[in-house]
Amino acid sequence: MLKRLLIPTRIRLEYLRHNTNTATAAAPPTGAAPHVPVLCDIAIEYLKGAPGRTFFDMTFGAGGHTRRLLDTLPDAKVYALDRDPVAYQLAQDLSETEEYKGRIIPLLGKFSDIPRLFAEQNLAKNSIDGMLFDFGCSSMQFDEAARGFSISHDGPLDMRMDGGLSGGLSAADVLAKVDEGDLVKILRIYGEEKAAKKIARYIVDARNAMIKIETTRQLANLVEDALDSGPRKDKLQRPAHSATKTFQALRIFVNNELNEINYGMLLANEMLRLDGRLVTITFHSLEDTIVKRHINGHVVAGAANPLPLKYSSHELIDDPEMLQSLNEKHWRQLHRHVIVPDPEEVSRNSRSRSAKLRAAVKISAPQEFYEESIE
Incomplete structure (x- = not known):
């Protein structure tokens, strides 16, 4: 005692x-390192194979991936989502430049706000050609x-x-x-x-x-x-x-991150058209495990967030019908092994050292539950 x-x-x-x-x-x-998009070249290479030119950058950040995508595909359009108001302002500023005007649509919100934002933008499900998730914090936040x-x-x-x-x-x-x-x-x-x-x-x-x-x-x-x-x-x-x-x-x-990632992956299956491309960049095993479960069709109910949320304003996102529908395989991974940065990229950007990229193509349609999920 x-x-x-x-x-x-x-x-x-x-x-x-x-x-x-x-x-x-x-x-x-002083002299903080500028934001450098991680695994940018390979991410854009996979997104280029999308069946059309409408994309969703689910984690806009400083916009490095979005700018590279728009520069690579001059006829592309990107819906740029971020919950960070600073990132949202950057997207707005970029959308007003002569180079990108009309090609970036800034959206402020979390992954779980997507059903509402989809309705506000008059977007239909299965209408997006490619989606990019770059999980975790941005250099700006750190x-x-x-x-x-x-x-x-x-x-x-x-x-x-x-x-x-x-x-x-x-x-x-x-x-x-x-x-x-x-x-x-x-x-x-x-x-x-x-x-x-x-x-x-x-x-x-x-x-x-x-x-x-x-x-x-x-x-x-x-x-x-x-x-x-x-x-x-x-x-x-x-x-x-x-x-x-x-x-x-x-x-x-x-930030209720794991539930948001879980729900974001659920929505990716709803938003993308058949043959649409999904690219994810994770920075630790908890994020990567959720991504792997969705791509492999092994989503486990309640696994995303087993903790009580009584100290948080967020509610647990765990719809059994939605999860059951994803125990069928709706994705085909586009590479054999997980992709990590090469030594040259790590030497240029030390924050990339723990990154893992996965790319997949949507191969079948999910159950009809989207309309119910947005009510």
């Missing part, structure tokens, strides 16, 4: 040691300290991809309210963090000591102190900050 009572005191001392000059630490970095995604750039602990536009809880809100048991699940499942119990206990003890965890630096330092194990390495034996998996877990939970 004595040891447990002393832990908050040690946390408080570490907190003060790490945060005596956060104003200086919060200064934005490089902007105020967004709260980055370990290396100190800022408010937010992590909402839409900047709070649609409400919902920030990462700081979650840490202030979450039960210890649920926090362990979040870290273990979404972050694949082996030390989930130790980190969750440290965070809860800090909370009990009346310490508010409100900035990225505070959280990173807290996790570092909890593990007290020196530098860590990722699965590829690359140096990694000890809080990397914690940040990933919170980001995924706050």
Whole structure:
């Protein structure tokens, strides 16, 4: 009991040691690397084989893939979706340039907003020729300290991809309210963090000591102190900050990412015409597993998000009829093995190193459930 009572005191001392000059630490970095689209050439090469010229970029970001696609196919049109209002503004600005005017249709929203956006655009199901998903965060989000995604750039602990536009809880809100048991699940499942119990206990003890965890630096330092194990390495034996998996877990939970990816793949099957092309770029195994299940026709009910969402404003997207229909094979993968960046691309853009690309063609029509799903 004595040891447990002393832990908050040690946390408080570490907190003060790490945060005596956060104003200086919060200064934005200079010379941040510009956004570079990952696996761009191969993604466009697969999309070029689509049966027509109407495309959906489901994760517009800074628009690198969209611009390359439009430059490659001068008669193409792209519906550019992003939940991030900054990315949406970039798409709007690009759509007003002489070069791309009338060829980019900016859309603001999540994957689960697509049925509504389809109706607003008077689009019919099975009308899109090619779709691209580039999952995860964009370089813009990681490089902007105020967004709260980055370990290396100190800022408010937010992590909402839409900047709070649609409400919902920030990462700081979650840490202030979450039960210890649920926090362990979040870290273990979404972050694949082996030390989930130790980190969750440290965070809860800090909370009990009346310490508010409100900035990225505070959280990173807290996790570092909890593990007290020196530098860590990722699965590829690359140096990694000890809080990397914690940040990933919170980001995924706050943005309901796995449910959105699951639903996005469901909608891809509805949106694409027969022989339409699907290209996905994932950055960790949780994303890639969902994509593989859909392409292989092995969608498992409830697998996308097994955690309680009582700390989130999102509802679980898990329609049994929709999932049952996808246990039939509707896709044919266009390559034998998963595609990863070559050493040259990784050397140019280190953020591409964990990327995996999958491309597939739609080979059969799904069950008639789309009309019901948008009511």
